[in-house]
Amino acid sequence: MSSISKTIGKVSQSPTNPHETKRRKKFDVADLYAGPATVAVQEDARQIPLDEKLRQGYFWIVNHAIISPYYDIEFNDGPAQSFTFGDQKSRLNLPSDQSYSSFVLLPLLNLVLRRRCLLVGGPGRGKTASSILMGVLAGYSIKDIKRAIQHGQPQMTISDLLGNPLPSTLVGAKSMDEVQISWRKWLGMRIKIIDEYNRIPTRTQSALLTVMSDNYAEILDQIFECPEAAWYLTANDEAGGGTYQVIEALRDRIDVVVKALHFNTRFLSELLSRIEEEIKPEEVVPPQIIFKEEEIDRAHREILDVKLGLELRRRIEFFTSQFEFCDKAADQIEYKTKDTVKLSGVEFHLVASADTGKDKLKDIGTQTRNGLSVRALMTVLAFSKALSWFRGFKEVAFEDVRQILPFVLHDKLAQDSDSPFFNVAGNEVFRTDKIGWIRRLFDLSCAEYDRLDLDRDDPVTKLEEEFDKGLEGVTESEVRARLVKIERTLAEWSKGRKLYGHMFDDILKLKYLHQRYTNYLKWLQWKS
Numbered sequence: 001m002s003s004i005s006k007t008i009g010k011v012s013q014s015p016t017n018p019h020e021t022k023r024r025k026k027f028d029v030a031d032l033y034a035g036p037a038t039v040a041v042q043e044d045a046r047q048i049p050l051d052e053k054l055r056q057g058y059f060w061i062v063n064h065a066i067i068s069p070y071y072d073i074e075f076n077d078g079p080a081q082s083f084t085f086g087d088q089k090s091r092l093n094l095p096s097d098q099s100y101s102s103f104v105l106l107p108l109l110n111l112v113l114r115r116r117c118l119l120v121g122g123p124g125r126g127k128t129a130s131s132i133l134m135g136v137l138a139g140y141s142i143k144d145i146k147r148a149i150q151h152g153q154p155q156m157t158i159s160d161l162l163g164n165p166l167p168s169t170l171v172g173a174k175s176m177d178e179v180q181i182s183w184r185k186w187l188g189m190r191i192k193i194i195d196e197y198n199r200i201p202t203r204t205q206s207a208l209l210t211v212m213s214d215n216y217a218e219i220l221d222q223i224f225e226c227p228e229a230a231w232y233l234t235a236n237d238e239a240g241g242g243t244y245q246v247i248e249a250l251r252d253r254i255d256v257v258v259k260a261l262h263f264n265t266r267f268l269s270e271l272l273s274r275i276e277e278e279i280k281p282e283e284v285v286p287p288q289i290i291f292k293e294e295e296i297d298r299a300h301r302e303i304l305d306v307k308l309g310l311e312l313r314r315r316i317e318f319f320t321s322q323f324e325f326c327d328k329a330a331d332q333i334e335y336k337t338k339d340t341v342k343l344s345g346v347e348f349h350l351v352a353s354a355d356t357g358k359d360k361l362k363d364i365g366t367q368t369r370n371g372l373s374v375r376a377l378m379t380v381l382a383f384s385k386a387l388s389w390f391r392g393f394k395e396v397a398f399e400d401v402r403q404i405l406p407f408v409l410h411d412k413l414a415q416d417s418d419s420p421f422f423n424v425a426g427n428e429v430f431r432t433d434k435i436g437w438i439r440r441l442f443d444l445s446c447a448e449y450d451r452l453d454l455d456r457d458d459p460v461t462k463l464e465e466e467f468d469k470g471l472e473g474v475t476e477s478e479v480r481a482r483l484v485k486i487e488r489t490l491a492e493w494s495k496g497r498k499l500y501g502h503m504f505d506d507i508l509k510l511k512y513l514h515q516r517y518t519n520y521l522k523w524l525q526w527k528s
Contacts, residue, residue: 011288016055017098017392050299051389054108057137057289058390061104065133065281066126067267071099072435073403075391098391106258106407107134107232109386111291112299114190115379116212116231116253118197118411121260123236128195129282130260131232135191136285138230139292145193148186152199154243158207161200162187162217163224176221183224187217190229190293197233197250199243209250255379257410259435299389306385307395311455316380316401318454319445322364322501323413324371328355334508338370349418358498360420362448364441365501367421369414376412383408406438413438459489460506467513471520476528479521486514 048056062068077097084091103119103126110117111134119127128149135145150161163183173179186192192211194200200208211217212231217224233254273279291299328351329340341351348369360366383404388396417431430437449455463486490510493503 011056011060011286016052016059050112050295050302051392053289053291053295054112054299054390055392058100058104058108060286060289061108061133061281062101065285066104066130067263067270068101068103068126068261069264069267070101070103070261071095072102072261073100073105073387075099075399075403102407103130103258103260105387105390106256106383107131108137109383109390110134110232110256111138111191111230112296112303113255113382113386114228114230114296114300115255115382116233118233118235118254118257119260120235120257125260125263127234127260128193131193131195131234132282133285134230134232135193136282137290138191138296139290140189140191142282144185144189145191148189148191149193149195150186152194152196152243154199154201156200156204158204158219161204161207162211162219165220165222179220179222181219181222181224183217187211187224187226190227190296192229192231194231194233196235198235198246202244202247205244205247205250209247209253212250212253251411252373252375254411256383256407258407303382303386303389306389306393308381308385309395310461312396312398312401314454314458314461315398315446315449317505318449318502319442320372320377320380321505322445323368325365325499325501325504326351326355327358327499328352333504336504338368342370348416352416352418358500361424363500364421364444367416367419367437367441369416372409372412376409379408380405402439402442405442406435409438410434413441460509463489463510463513467516471516474520476521476524479517479524483514483517483521486510486517 074093074095075097076095080096081094082091083094107117107119107130119130121127131149132142132145135148136142140148150156161184163181166180166182169178169180194208197205197208207217211226215226215228217226274281324337324339326338326341327336329338329344330336338348341348352366358366380401384396384401387404388394388400391400415431415434415437421427422431430440463482466482490507493507
């Protein structure tokens with residue numbers, strides 16, 4: 001018996017990431033009535049924390065199922081060694097803390113977050129196999145998962161995707177309400193897999209969008225309510241092209257993009273063993289790492305409880321604020337955005353090239369053709385929390401955000417390849433390496449944040465904290481004093497010659513605070 005047969009069914013009994021963590025237990029009124037026996041059963045059932053169970057699943061997959069010997073999500077605990085190779089100075093880092101393969105980890109985080117994950121890469125790189133494994137971990141049989149996969153093809157109709165009206169009810173129906181629909185089984189599942197989604201016709205993509213975004217399907221005025229689900233979509237073409245171009249709204253619903261990296265030929269022995277012993281990993285998943293529906297729901301709630309501190313939140317705000325601003329887009333400041341340019345139909349490069357008042361190498365906003373949506377920002381926060389939870393921590397760390405950002409924003413930031421940044425020696429590679437590019441953007445943003453000393457000197461945060469305490473009991477004189485502080489801050493900033501994206505959002509926030517105080521002052525005067 002080979003080593004693969006001996007070990008493939010084993011799950012680590014020791015902690016996968018040993019360190020002490022204390023979970024905050026939420027109060028449940030049922031605990032007041034629980035006797036010793038009940039408590040003993042509950043403690044036994046919860047002996048293995050859900051984050052540990054998911055880590056066990058991760059290590060089983062990377063050790064026995066998906067051959068992905070890559071650690072591209074890197075963490076360090078102290079100094080780490082680094083080596084460079086070749087004329088291009090290709091860098092290899094040896095992380096000093098537990099690090100992970102994005103191709104395995106991100107689909108797992110997507111499972112417990114119940115979001116939408118796109119796996120991209122050439123044929124035969126494990127995209128569909130990984131998706132099937134996620135379905136098995138969610139408690140479905142292989143037969144049910146494989147039958148539920150929707151295979152994109154140019155002839156797919158809405159009926160192929162969603163279902164058909166029953167002929168008997170269609171003929172005798174006096175109104176649409178009487179028509180019964182034979183809905184596709186996959187609509188009711190909590191794992192949804194769409195293979196080669198970029199081969200689906202445009203009209204059918206619109207029906208898929210409704211299911212993906214609003215959790216319901218509609219045929220002939222009949223509605224099928226879908227449960228919350230984790231989505232897995234695959235595509236061979238990273239740009240989203242295929243038989244049909246993917247509609248923008250559908251692409252926008254994708255939360256995280258994962259690249260299937262190449263097969264490392266030094267692991268050919270693994271393939272040989274699987275052939276000789278006729279082993280299919282999805283058929284031998286250990287029951288210890290299979291999640292019940294209730295466990296996925298509970299894991300989702302635990303993730304939401306992970307804290308994200310003010311200082312880290314400010315760095316995220318500072319970074320994400322720099323992409324939407326476009327000084328030449330409009331006259332009124334609120335409309336000075338890249339979205340205004342897009343809606344106008346004017347070529348973006350014509351407007352961007354007219355903005356000559358700033359250092360385009362320093363301003364990272366010049367590297368993109370768009371800003372970030374509310375959905376993208378919420379996804380950044382959710383996956384940052386999920387990564388921290390997976391690592392066994394109760395608060396998001398800086399490196400959690402830095403490592404997760406490129407995968408969440410991969411399809412959200414449209415790169416402007418004409419930006420002067422990409423003509424600088426050493427930066428040309430970022431035209432093709434979007435993961436590295438987004439991580440570099442964040443690093444540059446954090447360097448600028450530190451240069452401005454915003455952790456210690458941020459007038460907007462101080463004014464915001466003052467306002468968040470509430471207006472009840474604030475006197476007329478105090479309101480006037482706060483209005484003066486806002487006006488003085490804006491007057492000081494107006495002395496500068498250049499306006500950058502992060503200042504744009506700060507200025508609008510101060511205008512918002514000024515208006516709230518102005519309205520409150522009017523009310524105080526009327527009341528008196």
